[in-house]
Amino acid sequence: MSETLLETIDNPDDLKRFRESELEQIAQELRAFIIEIVAAKEGHLGASLGVVELTIALHYVFNTPDDQLVWDVGHQAYGHKILTGRRDVFHTNRDLGGISGFPKRSESEYDTFGTGHSSTSISAALGMAMASALKSEDRKHIAVVGDASIASGMAFEALNHAGVSGADLLVILNDNAIGIDPSVGALKYYLTKTKSGKETGNDNIFESLNFDYSGPIDGHDLPLLLSELKRQKSLKGPRLLHVRTVKGKGLKQAEIDQVRYHAPGKFDKITGEIQASDSSKLPPKFQDVFGHTIVELAQENEKIVGITPAMPTGSSMKMMMEALPDRAFDVGIAEQHAVTLAAGMATQGLVPFCNVYSTFLQRAYDQIIHDVALQKLPVIFCLDRAGLVGKDGATHHGIFDLAYLNCIPDMIIAAPMDAVEMRNMMFTASQGLELPIAIRYPRGRGKIVNWKQPFKKLEIGSSRLLRKGEKIAVISIGPVGTMIEELLDQENLACTHLDMRFLKPIDQKAIESIFENHEHVITIEDGTTIGGLGSVICDLAAGFNKAFAKAETVKIHKLGIPDQFIEHGPTADLYKIAGIDRESVLKLIDRLL
Numbered sequence: 207m208s209e210t211l212l213e214t215i216d217n218p219d220d221l222k223r224f225r226e227s228e229l230e231q232i233a234q235e236l237r238a239f240i241i242e243i244v245a246a247k248e249g250h251l252g253a254s255l256g257v258v259e260l261t262i263a264l265h266y267v268f269n270t271p272d273d274q275l276v277w278d279v280g281h282q283a284y285g286h287k288i289l290t291g292r293r294d295v296f297h298t299n300r301d302l303g304g305i306s307g308f309p310k311r312s313e314s315e316y317d318t319f320g321t322g323h324s325s326t327s328i329s330a331a332l333g334m335a336m337a338s339a340l341k342s343e344d345r346k347h348i349a350v351v352g353d354a355s356i357a358s359g360m361a362f363e364a365l366n367h368a369g370v371s372g373a374d375l376l377v378i379l380n381d382n383a384i385g386i387d388p389s390v391g392a393l394k395y396y397l398t399k400t401k402s403g404k405e406t407g408n409d410n411i412f413e414s415l416n417f418d419y420s421g422p423i424d425g426h427d428l429p430l431l432l433s434e435l436k437r438q439k440s441l442k443g444p445r446l447l448h449v450r451t452v453k454g455k456g457l458k459q460a461e462i463d464q465v466r467y468h469a470p471g472k473f474d475k476i477t478g479e480i481q482a483s484d485s486s487k488l489p490p491k492f493q494d495v496f497g498h499t500i501v502e503l504a505q506e507n508e509k510i511v512g513i514t515p516a517m518p519t520g521s522s523m524k525m526m527m528e529a530l531p532d533r534a535f536d537v538g539i540a541e542q543h544a545v546t547l548a549a550g551m552a553t554q555g556l557v558p559f560c561n562v563y564s565t566f567l568q569r570a571y572d573q574i575i576h577d578v579a580l581q582k583l584p585v586i587f588c589l590d591r592a593g594l595v596g597k598d599g600a601t602h603h604g605i606f607d608l609a610y611l612n613c614i615p616d617m618i619i620a621a622p623m624d625a626v627e628m629r630n631m632m633f634t635a636s637q638g639l640e641l642p643i644a645i646r647y648p649r650g651r652g653k654i655v656n657w658k659q660p661f662k663k664l665e666i667g668s669s670r671l672l673r674k675g676e677k678i679a680v681i682s683i684g685p686v687g688t689m690i691e692e693l694l695d696q697e698n699l700a701c702t703h704l705d706m707r708f709l710k711p712i713d714q715k716a717i718e719s720i721f722e723n724h725e726h727v728i729t730i731e732d733g734t735t736i737g738g739l740g741s742v743i744c745d746l747a748a749g750f751n752k753a754f755a756k757a758e759t760v761k762i763h764k765l766g767i768p769d770q771f772i773e774h775g776p777t778a779d780l781y782k783i784a785g786i787d788r789e790s791v792l793k794l795i796d797r798l799l
């Protein structure tokens with residue numbers, strides 16, 4: 207079989223050897239290659255398909271990696287990876303030990319800035335452009351940012367600065383009118399209305415920010431892209447090129463059902479059909495437990511409102527948006543705003559459920575402290591994707607939340623072991639608290655099929671003694687507790703198991719009793735041991751040592767995420783790496799016995 211053109215391209219210099227007229231064929235081959243691998247290996251699809259022509263044109267016109275290209279979020283950078291030396295390893299995308307699903311500086315000199323979280327590209331590229339100016343280096347700096355990501359506060363901050371910086375910065379706005387879910391907000395309507403720079407004149411929002419605005423142009427028209435990028439290359443100063451593309455371009459189903467094909471899982475590379483699986487008998491995903499439960503609670507209590515920053519599908523907040531559209535809000539990629547919006551609502555007696563992925567809530571840390579906790583506002587944070595999330599990797603693991611929330615006064619921190627507990631925690635929170643609460647739960651499915659049980663109000667700060675043994679006690683928090691229960695059952699081990707339920711306030715009495723009656727205490731959590739449950743137990747133990755003699759001899763073994771960033775890969779493998787898998791716990795217990 208003859209070689210495809212794509213197979214001869216190992217770097218952008220190889221690409222530049224082709225005539226402009228041959229680039230269309232390369233675009234077709236690149237699309238087919240992305241589809242073939244993602245169909246079998248899973249990953250983000252629609253975003254990369256949408257920027258195939260743009261990716262080729264950028265590497266063809268600019269002199270990467272000397273010219274610095276920064277991708278926002280990075281989920282659309284598959285074509286970029288394939289054209290920059292990673293075609294042969296692209297089949298390892300998101301595998302343990304394989305390449306990352308996002309740009310990563312340690313992976314390639316073409317990946318100028320690590321990403322995963324959105325809206326950082328303009329700041330990063332501006333930083334590079336300012337550094338080049340200070341070092342008198344003549345190179346170009348390009349940020350490619352999506353229409354949903356540019357609407358985030360951080361991107362606006364960067365535009366505001368860049369507009370007066372004089373920096374040699376090209377921002378390419380890749381406008382496909384959708385994020386993961388349809389884009390929201392006033393900017394979306396503005397962008398949809400925008401016709402051409404000339405027609406919008408002084409009213410153009412980017413020109414008002416001192417950017418030289420061009421577009422919108424068709425981002426699938428390669429000759430047009432090439433000529434416009436060449437023109438942009440000859441310019442200096444802050445400029446913005448507005449490009450219109452179709453998310454999922456080239457795969458019919460992905461163009462039609464753009465939400466589903468953002469990251470569709472396995473599908474047929476020819477027909478595009480997603481592999482059907484019967485999940486009706488499986489335990490539900492935690493996100494769906496959230497979705498069903500908030501609808502159930504909100505139907506009974508009209509004060510309940512729901513907020514999601516751009517993740518209605520991922521968080522299942524869309525269930526409430528469909529059932530009670532006036533009381534559930536997608537605010538776009540705006541985690542900081544989401545938190546303070548919830549705080550504002552709480553001042554007025556509403557009961558806001560603010561659902562944010564654990565990793566993305568990192569964006570809103572000051573808002574949690576300054577706007578919520580300091581004012582004792584009873585916002586209910588539901589933190590989805592807590593713990594190790596798997597193939598998205600280090601940028602997305604929700605492993606810091608226990609630690610970063612625990613040091614905030616007046617926060618209640620809950621981590622349900624299973625779906626029934628999660629419902630009860632949501633119910634308890636909805637009954638009216640005087641303080642904010644965070645309920646954190648993982649990606650994926652639980653283990654309980656019969657999860658929809660009558661609500662039970664929990665005592666805040668109460669733990670559950672699940673079994674009483676001797677010598678060794680395991681103190682767990684969150685879903686790892688289910689693994690511990692299975693392990694102790696299956697191996698017939700006579701250990702005590704305490705499900706902590708709440709990290710804060712912590713059930714000190716229960717812990718005291720554990721220390722009085724055991725020789726070894728194992729703490730286990732799917733979060734960092736620094737600052738999380740392990741740290742709290744050690745701190746308490748230091749106090750116990752003074753209080754009663756026996757505590758001094760109790761040995762504490764902390765299991766959790768060690769002090770390192772955990773890479774991407776199947777969650778089960780990552781649990782092993784972190785030492786919080788079944789075998790690691792069993793080995794430890796065997797040794798202690």
Ligand SMILES: Cc1ncc(C[n+]2csc(CCOP(=O)(O)OP(=O)(O)O)c2C)c(N)n1
Binds near residue numbers: 253282352380384566
């Ligand atoms: C801070 C942050 N919040 C949320 C997300 C989840 N997320 C990933 S991609 C995405 C949508 C991005 O949309 P857009 O910028 O328009 O790019 P497109 O997918 O359309 O190419 C969202 C919300 C994220 N990565 N980072």
Ligand SMILES: CC(=O)[C@@H](O)[C@H](O)COP(=O)(O)O
Binds near residue numbers: 281322386
């Ligand atoms: C790129 C990004 O941030 C999202 O697409 C993320 O990968 C979603 O994760 P889930 O698949 O867990 O919803």
Ligand SMILES: [Mg+2]
Binds near residue numbers: 352353380382384
């Ligand atoms: Mg978009």
